[in-house]
Amino acid sequence: MPFVIAALTLKAVGRSANRMVEEVRRQFREIPGLMDGKAKADSNSCIDIVTKGALREMIIPGVSAVILPLIVGFGVGPEALGGFLGGAITVGVLLGVMMANAGATWDNAKKYIEEGNLGGKGSETHKAAVVGDTVGDPFKDTTGPSMNILIKLMSIVSLVFAPLFLG
Numbered sequence: 001m002p003f004v005i006a007a008l009t010l011k012a013v014g015r016s017a018n019r020m021v022e023e024v025r026r027q028f029r030e031i032p033g034l035m036d037g038k039a040k041a042d043s044n045s046c047i048d049i050v051t052k053g054a055l056r057e058m059i060i061p062g063v064s065a066v067i068l069p070l071i072v073g074f075g076v077g078p079e080a081l082g083g084f085l086g087g088a089i090t091v092g093v094l095l096g097v098m099m100a101n102a103g104a105t106w107d108n109a110k111k112y113i114e115e116g117n118l119g120g121k122g123s124e125t126h127k128a129a130v131v132g133d134t135v136g137d138p139f140k141d142t143t144g145p146s147m148n149i150l151i152k153l154m155s156i157v158s159l160v161f162a163p164l165f166l167g
Helices: 002-030 043-057 059-075 078-114 124-166
Strands: none
Touching: 002 043, 002 059, 002 078, 002 124, 043 059, 059 078, 059 124, 078 124
């Protein structure tokens, strides 16, 4: 379950980023003087894209975190649900910590290079670090923290419905 949620959240960030890139390109094409700094960009449309994207993209992960414990609990039984939760907690904690740390490390590596180390800005090393940071940001800002939410949500749903699973 944690790997499925991680994949869904990472893909969600990618889709929202693509929508944002298309909006920025549209604004550069359609707003006269924007490229020269003589006009203002429409930041509200960008905020709208990100907000709606975040809400829309989290529906499937959120519903999955609620429904799957119920399916396992009612369908297979409380012992299987215990194993499901135990595995999700173990893997989710490790995955969340790894993603948060890896994302922060990539971010710090880019900052270190931008301070003039290992070739500084514009070097091949800096270009590689920018790519790493692009991957690292959703790791540390989205997918890593979502593991905590996943574990808590699945555990709470399981506890609330525990009497029904036993009955």
